[in-house]
Amino acid sequence: MDWSIQEIxxxxxxxxxxxxxxxxxxxxxxxxxxxxxxxxxxxxxxVRLQRILxxxxxxxxxxxxxxVLDREASAPHALRSHLEWLRGEQERLARQIASVEHTIGxxxxxxxxxxENMFDGFDHTRYKEEVEERWGKDAYAKSDAxxxxxxxxxxxxxxxxxSQLGRDWISAFERGIDPAGDEAQALAQRQFDWxxxxxxxxxxxxxxxxxxxxxxxxxxxxxxxxxxxxxxGQAGAxxxxxxxxxxxxxxx
Amino acid sequence: MDWSIQEIxxxxxxxxxxxxxxxxxxxxxxxxxxxxxxxxxxxxxxVRLQRILxxxxxxxxxxxxxxVLDREASAPHALRSHLEWLRGEQERLARQIASVEHTIGxxxxxxxxxxENMFDGFDHTRYKEEVEERWGKDAYAKSDAxxxxxxxxxxxxxxxxxSQLGRDWISAFERGIDPAGDEAQALAQRQFDWxxxxxxxxxxxxxxxxxxxxxxxxxxxxxxxxxxxxxxGQAGAxxxxxxxxxxxxxxx
DNA sequence: GGTAGAGGTTGACGCAGCGTCAATGTCAAG
DNA sequence: CTTGACATTGACGCTGCGTCAACCTCTACC
Numbered sequence: 365m366d367w368s369i370q371e372i373x374x375x376x377x378x379x380x381x382x383x384x385x386x387x388x389x390x391x392x393x394x395x396x397x398x399x400x401x402x403x404x405x406x407x408x409x410x411v412r413l414q415r416i417l418x419x420x421x422x423x424x425x426x427x428x429x430x431x432v433l434d435r436e437a438s439a440p441h442a443l444r445s446h447l448e449w450l451r452g453e454q455e456r457l458a459r460q461i462a463s464v465e466h467t468i469g470x471x472x473x474x475x476x477x478x479x480e481n482m483f484d485g486f487d488h489t490r491y492k493e494e495v496e497e498r499w500g501k502d503a504y505a506k507s508d509a510x511x512x513x514x515x516x517x518x519x520x521x522x523x524x525x526x527s528q529l530g531r532d533w534i535s536a537f538e539r540g541i542d543p544a545g546d547e548a549q550a551l552a553q554r555q556f557d558w559x560x561x562x563x564x565x566x567x568x569x570x571x572x573x574x575x576x577x578x579x580x581x582x583x584x585x586x587x588x589x590x591x592x593x594x595x596x597g598q599a600g601a602x603x604x605x606x607x608x609x610x611x612x613x614x615x616x
Numbered sequence: 617m618d619w620s621i622q623e624i625x626x627x628x629x630x631x632x633x634x635x636x637x638x639x640x641x642x643x644x645x646x647x648x649x650x651x652x653x654x655x656x657x658x659x660x661x662x663v664r665l666q667r668i669l670x671x672x673x674x675x676x677x678x679x680x681x682x683x684v685l686d687r688e689a690s691a692p693h694a695l696r697s698h699l700e701w702l703r704g705e706q707e708r709l710a711r712q713i714a715s716v717e718h719t720i721g722x723x724x725x726x727x728x729x730x731x732e733n734m735f736d737g738f739d740h741t742r743y744k745e746e747v748e749e750r751w752g753k754d755a756y757a758k759s760d761a762x763x764x765x766x767x768x769x770x771x772x773x774x775x776x777x778x779s780q781l782g783r784d785w786i787s788a789f790e791r792g793i794d795p796a797g798d799e800a801q802a803l804a805q806r807q808f809d810w811x812x813x814x815x816x817x818x819x820x821x822x823x824x825x826x827x828x829x830x831x832x833x834x835x836x837x838x839x840x841x842x843x844x845x846x847x848x849g850q851a852g853a854x855x856x857x858x859x860x861x862x863x864x865x866x867x868x
Numbered sequence: 869g870g871t872a873g874a875g876g877t878t879g880a881c882g883c884a885g886c887g888t889c890a891a892t893g894t895c896a897a898g
Numbered sequence: 899c900t901t902g903a904c905a906t907t908g909a910c911g912c913t914g915c916g917t918c919a920a921c922c923t924c925t926a927c928c
Contacts, residue, residue, distance in 0.1 A: 370904070377828050380905090385886055400894060401906055411835050418832025422716050426885075439840055440723050447716050454709045461702050464674050468695050576629050580670025583663050588691055622875070632876090637915055652923060653877055678914075 365407045369394075372405040376413045383413075391430050392416060423450065467581070470559055473526055474585055529554055533604055543606035552611035555604075575616035582608035617659045621646075624657040628665045635665075643682050644668060675702065719833070722811055725778050726837055726856075777810055785856055795858035804863035807856075827868035834860035 369380045386392040387403065392412055394403035405413075412433065419429045419439070424446055431437045532551055541547055559581075560572035573581070582605040585591045592601030621632045638644040639655065644664055646655035657665075664685060671681045671691070676698055683689045784803055793799055811833075812824035825833070834857045837843045844853030 368904080379886085381886065381888085384906090389885095398905095402894085403905085414828065414832045415835045415839060417828055418719075418836065420885095421829065421832075422719060423712050433839065435841075438842070439836055440720050443716050443720050443723075447713065447720070450709060450713050450716060454706060454713065457702060457706045457709065460675050461699065461706065464695050464699050464702065467670075467674060468692050468699070471692050471695075576666065576669055577673065580666045583667045584670065584691055587667060587685070590690070620875080631915085633915065633917085636877090641914095650876095654923085655876085672914095 366396075367405050367410070369403045369405070372410055372413065375410060376417060378413075378417060386413075386416070386426075389426060391426055422446070466559075470581055471584060471588065471591075473522075474591055525554075525558055529558060534600065537600050537603045543603055544610040548603075548607040549611055549614070552607045553615075555608060556611065556615075575612050578612045578616060579609060582612070618648075619657050619662070621655045621657070624662055624665065627662060628669060630665075630669060638665075638668070638678075641678060643678055674698070718811075722833055723836060723840065723843075725774070726843055777806075781806055781810060786852065789852050789855045795855055796862040800855075800859040801863055801866070804859045805867075807860060808863065808867075827864050830864045830868060831861060834864070 367375065369383050373380045373383055383392070383394075383403070383405075387394060392409065395406040395409050396404045398404060415433055416426075416429055419432060419442075420426070422443065424432070424442065428437070428442060428446075432439050432442050529551070532554075536548055536551060556572055556578065559578070586598060586601045586605045589598065592598040619627065621635050625632045625635055635644070635646075635655070635657075639646060644661065647658040647661050648656040650656060667685055668678075668681055671684060671694075672678070674695065676684070676694065680689070680694060680698075684691050684694050781803070784806075788800055788803060808824055808830065811830070838850060838853045838857045841850065844850040
């Protein structure tokens, strides 16, 4: 019942580095240290190590494990507290997943919004292939998880609002109006409402996107050249950006 | 359009420390540095900062954000990859939550198992209050989330197996049999099966608890004095531990 | 011109839990 | 005596800054 550091590591299914770490932080000291400095462990140490590894596998921090094993806290009690923050973490992750899905939708929706309407006033058949190639079969497949999680009605409503908003943005841009003027600001308001329509907006909850998020998104439209590609020189995207920025500064 | 570090930090909703960090790692350099060393930022920098903060809020790492902004990667593409590992993390968390719930059940179930049966052969009314005080009303409420998530039948089955197993453990212990002998090993097998009955066992999945987990749990029974408290000197808990350990060494 | 106070600078530690060298000592076997 | 295998003690790296610390700089007021 006297093992070297490697032996006990293999017995418990961990590494010698971990054992030296546990020694360093005072979580598990070797039973005996030889005159040559070698660490030696007996079965009592193995027992303690196994308890440590069990609790660690459940996600407890090493200091907390120390308290539990040294009886300043009971295992079930510690685990229950731990459970609470695990649940909190999972919730946080769920919100973040919703945010990311939302943002992908907002970015690609914005792209498609601009693109699909761009060709509305022109020869639709002439550009059909190009549009399909860029945003067609593939794009629908790509928006997979988020998009598929919506019902048919939700999808229809989303696309409906998106298309109409896109047509109006393009019309406004082509008429060369002031992005800070009333009409463009009304469009920005609709853009805001469109975004608010999806749960999980960062920083805003049910109230809608936060100012920072809204501003960041506006800039992303300009940054992603695919968004404004069909306008030549990004001018369309920049118009949208300017209107959104002015809106954010005024309203958010 | 020329802001100090504090000003732009407030504008974007972050701190000056963060900005100096972004400068250090080359993510966002100040537009101009005065002869006194002071950092100055213009609106282009503000724009970039806003994009950074948006992506960071979604959980992307700073190096990845740099790639996205410097156009080596598109934002939707990066976000989709990110989404995948977010989902992976959430799954991992879900498994860990199941494990923790399971372990709480295994520990408290073990406690109750020993306690409730301990008094079975004695004057039940005499110790009733003590039992209730220790494991009664409170314990049931404490096992909240995990316990409540089970159906009535599952609960009944769980308690049924638990009680019977407990009675048999106690009987075996009182008869002073060998913990490594056939009868005790059959009990350990049942203990193993009982544990396997709950999904989310660490390291084992549907196959049952891993050797490490099983060993660790056995040790936790001894470590938590409440488990064996009613046996005087922990002898009962140690008997269970020894049988489980022998079983694990032999079968796992 | 002196001084206070607000704001700027560059280090450097801290956090969680080890993985991963690096430089070097020790022990058993051939 | 040499060769491995295994041991030791540092110390950096990773993530994203928060938080001192020690030390300039600029503005305002007396």
